[in-house]
Amino acid sequence: MLGPPGAGKGTHASRLARHYHVPKISTGDILRESAAAGTQLGLEARARIDQGHLVSDEVAIAIVRERLSRQDVALGFILDGFPRTVGQAAALDEMMEGRSPLTVLHIVVPVEVLVGRLHARRVCGVCGTNADPTKPDVGVCASCGGALVTRADDDEQVVRNRLQIYEDRTAPLVNYYQDRPTFFTIDGNVSPDTVAGAMKDALASAMAVAEGGTR
C-alpha cells in the first residue's frame, strides 16, 4: 500500500488481509505496540512517531525482514506503511527475491481531504482499528470494545509535517515503481467499497502477471 497518511492504507490493508486470508504487516502498528510495551526500540521510536518523523531505514527494514522470515507469510501478505523511502524499497526488492512480484497499490487522495480525514480520525487505543467515520462516535471500538482515542500524530501541525515528509521521502516511490506491470493507481477519494473493489481488480491483474512470469 503506497499513499499519504489518511489515504486509507490501514483500513484497506485490513480488509484485503481478511479477504485473502493473509497477514497484514503494518510497521506503524508494530512500532506503536513496541512503544506501548516499553521496549528499547519502541521508546526510541515513540518521540519520532509523535512528531511525525520517520524512524530510521535501518529500524524499519529490520522490522519487516524479521516479520517476513516467519512461516505465515508463505502464501502472501499485505504491507501497510512500508516501504516509505527509496532505501526501504530497495531492501524490500531484495527480500522479495524468489517470491511472486510485489504488487503496488498507489492510493491517490487530494491533500485537503487527507487533512480533514486525519483531523477527524479516531482509533482504538487497544487494538488500533480505525473507527468508521460514517458511523456515530460512541467512544468505543466496534471490533474489541476498547476506548477510542486520537493519535498524538494526528494533531494538525504534526499532520502537515507528515504530509510534507510523505512528499519528500515517500512520493519518489511512485517513480521507483511506476514502470512495473504490477503497479496500480487507485482513486482513494470514493466510497470504501469502491476502493476495495478497485484494489481486488488490481490484485487479480497482478496475479495474472505473476502467472505469466513477468516481473
Ligand code: AMP
Ligand atoms: P503509520 O501508522 O503508518 O501512519 O505510521 C506511524 C508512524 O510510524 C510514522 O509517522 C513513522 O514515524 C513511523 N513509521 C511507520 N512505518 C515506517 C517506515 N516504513 N519507515 C519509517 N517510519 C515509519
